[in-house]
Amino acid sequence: MKREAVAYLRAGHGLSERRACHIVGADRTMIRYRSQRAPDTELRGRLRELANERRRFGYRRLYVLLRREGEPSGINRIYRLYREEGLTVRKRKARRKAVGTRAPILVEARPNARxxxxxxxxxxxxxxxxxxxxxxxxxxxxxxxxxxxxxxxxxxxxxxxxxxxxxxxxxxxxxxxxxxxxxxxxxxxxxxxxxxxxxxxxxxxxxxxxxxxxxxxxxxxxxxxxxxxxxxxxxxxxxxxxxxxxxxxxxxxxxxxxxxxxxxxxxxxxxxxxxxxxxxxxxRAIAQPAPIGVNTNRTPVAAG
The missing domain is CATH 3.30.420.10 (Ribonuclease H-like superfamily/Ribonuclease H)
Structure with missing residues (x-):
């Protein structure tokens, strides 16, 4: 914001850089600084491709997919590029959440338990x-x-x-x-x-x-x-x-x-x-609690 303000004062009012920085309260070194960061063109392109293929995936899942492909970047870098590319998933209207206490059913942590x-x-x-x-x-x-x-x-x-x-x-x-x-x-x-x-x-x-x-x-x-x-x-x-x-x-x-x-x-x-x-x-021999409040007193019995 300060860089834009200085540019506006210099272009619109003909002020010097020193005067504009003094008014805005910006350091002249910061105004003159130009980022040396790599453009990340290939990574941005691949991130866009994955986001188009998986339109409802957020940055965390896209990060996992990129890591599988050998991308060494950390999750913070992926999140920054994700935001800069405007890939944020549009949230749909949330449903009303249930409230109250319930008694969970615990099951053994194994396939086919439930x-x-x-x-x-x-x-x-x-x-x-x-x-x-x-x-x-x-x-x-x-x-x-x-x-x-x-x-x-x-x-x-x-x-x-x-x-x-x-x-x-x-x-x-x-x-x-x-x-x-x-x-x-x-x-x-x-x-x-x-x-x-x-x-x-x-x-x-x-x-x-x-x-x-x-x-x-x-x-x-x-x-x-x-x-x-x-x-x-x-x-x-x-x-x-x-x-x-x-x-x-x-x-x-x-x-x-x-x-x-x-x-x-x-x-x-x-x-x-x-x-x-x-x-x-x-x-951890117990799986995550289920479906809380499942009625354990009603087991099907063959009719007739």
Missing amino acids: WSLDFVHDQFANGQRFRVFNVVDDVTRECLAAIPDTSISGRRVARELTALIERRGKPGMIVSDNGTELTSNAILRWCSEHRIEWHYIAPGKPMQNGFVESFNGRMRDELLNETMFRNLTHARIVITAWAADYNTERPHSALDYQTPADYARALTTAIARPAARNESSAR
């Missing part, structure tokens, strides 16, 4: 609505399934969960809301046959299913709001590719900016070598 599932809705370019059935591992944060279709019944949910168990193994617990597909006779019967503990959150309390709700928010922000889906085939291709990228490429802030797949591998390795655990890791 799954959360939910639906998210969108529409095609022609206005036809469709939904996506999402399944998330609450400990590793992996997206286990993201299945789009125009209609997904309770029987379809049961089939998809059966196929998922065949690929990945049986979960210790499943958490969901009270949607009609998830409280249907098909799901109750499926739970009884597979002997899986299923907990329903309290009605009207979506944050009790916070892990999958957070995932839904990321999906909507980074994918659904950024993509115009032509038809169901297009939606399946794009959503499958995004889910794979989410698991293997996208840095996750809750996992210290590891990817969910990398975190799951590290967790599996640590479990396989219990003798190598020290006291510090033993204190």
Whole structure:
């Protein structure tokens, strides 16, 4: 600001540099100084490319991606260039936050300890609505399934969960809301046959299913709001590719900016070598608290 003020006084009023600096209160050495900093042209260009590819990524995730590529710059430098390039992510309207105390459910820090599932809705370019059935591992944060279709019944949910168990193994617990597909006779019967503990959150309390709700928010922000889906085939291709990228490429802030797949591998390795655990890791044998307030008194029982 002082440099601009001095320039204005000299150009607009014909004052000398000495007089202008005296009026503004600026040091003449500071006014004459010219930065010797490198222009960072290549780094700025790559940062813009990544920001255009990942339009909803902030500077922290972009910094992680640059470090993967071998960029030695620190996070402060990346943040400065990020601001100078005008890449700040536009914030969408925040939702009202829940208040009050809740009792969390603690689970063992291992894959498949608990799954959360939910639906998210969108529409095609022609206005036809469709939904996506999402399944998330609450400990590793992996997206286990993201299945789009125009209609997904309770029987379809049961089939998809059966196929998922065949690929990945049986979960210790499943958490969901009270949607009609998830409280249907098909799901109750499926739970009884597979002997899986299923907990329903309290009605009207979506944050009790916070892990999958957070995932839904990321999906909507980074994918659904950024993509115009032509038809169901297009939606399946794009959503499958995004889910794979989410698991293997996208840095996750809750996992210290590891990817969910990398975190799951590290967790599996640590479990396989219990003798190598020290006291510090033993204190972390409990995963982050879940979905606080999950109703533990209601387990599905087969109807009829």
